[in-house]
Amino acid sequence: DAGVIQSPRHEVTEMGQEVTLRCKPISGHDYLFWYRQTMMRGLELLIYFNNNVPIDDSGMPEDRFSAKMPNASFSTLKIQPSEPRDSAVYFCASSPWGRDNEQFFGPGTRLTVL
Amino acid sequence: AQSVTQLGSHVSVSEGALVLLRCNYSSSVPPYLFWYVQYPNQGLQLLLKYTSAATLVKGINGFEAEFKKSETSFHLTKPSAHMSDAAEYFCAVSVNSGGSNYKLTFGKGTLLTVNP
Numbered sequence: 651d652a653g654v655i656q657s658p659r660h661e662v663t664e665m666g667q668e669v670t671l672r673c674k675p676i677s678g679h680d681y682l683f684w685y686r687q688t689m690m691r692g693l694e695l696l697i698y699f700n701n702n703v704p705i706d707d708s709g710m711p712e713d714r715f716s717a718k719m720p721n722a723s724f725s726t727l728k729i730q731p732s733e734p735r736d737s738a739v740y741f742c743a744s745s746p747w748g749r750d751n752e753q754f755f756g757p758g759t760r761l762t763v764l
Numbered sequence: 765a766q767s768v769t770q771l772g773s774h775v776s777v778s779e780g781a782l783v784l785l786r787c788n789y790s791s792s793v794p795p796y797l798f799w800y801v802q803y804p805n806q807g808l809q810l811l812l813k814y815t816s817a818a819t820l821v822k823g824i825n826g827f828e829a830e831f832k833k834s835e836t837s838f839h840l841t842k843p844s845a846h847m848s849d850a851a852e853y854f855c856a857v858s859v860n861s862g863g864s865n866y867k868l869t870f871g872k873g874t875l876l877t878v879n880p
Binding site: 693 | 800808
């Protein structure tokens with residue numbers, strides 16, 4: 651099993667640019683989660699999906715952030731326009747139904763907005 | 765809503781010494797509890813989890829944790845620290861609310877340093 655795959659691993663962009671982060675969950679997993687990790691705020695849940703449907707997006711910081719899951723094997727997190735305060739490591743995680751809520755994390759995307 | 769408090773943002777031990785990382789939780793219903801480890805520039809990896817079976821849970825790399833309901837604690841221990849244990853450790857809580865809530869709530873993490 652390849653695990654959760656995220657791309658790119660590193661992204662450097664300028665303020666105002668659009669950023670798209672990508673995630674491929676583990677095959678067969680029903681849940682997909684997007685997190686943001688910073689020194690100041692720790693690990694924050696942004697949004698999660700069940701069977702491709704967004705269930706809870708209360709952690710999305712503002713309208714500049716959007717997430718989609720067009721099919722069971724792909725999700726995107728988009729920031730438009732990006733700001734320096736969006737600099738963080740973004741993690742995707744997936745979870746199968748019935749595994750006691752255990753989540754499997756990807757390696758993360760380190761985003762730097764200049 | 766559930767919450768987690770990790771006592772001590774940074775713990776330093778000598779190689780071979782006991783490792784003790786503290787976690788207290790708050791939950792109005794029986795919780796699921798987890799410890800994850802994060803090595804530098806990597807994602808989180810599950811160490812162990814408690815899901816209402818045995819209160820003493822054994823995980824990977826020689827770690828274990830004990831669920832104590834009376835103390836609302838789930839502390840992580842390892843008898844003898846190894847240099848490779850240096851990492852950040854996260855405690856997390858979740859509840860099984862009839863299949864509608866699969867969120868994990870994470871603590872702020874404890875950075876473990878192992879000195880030679």
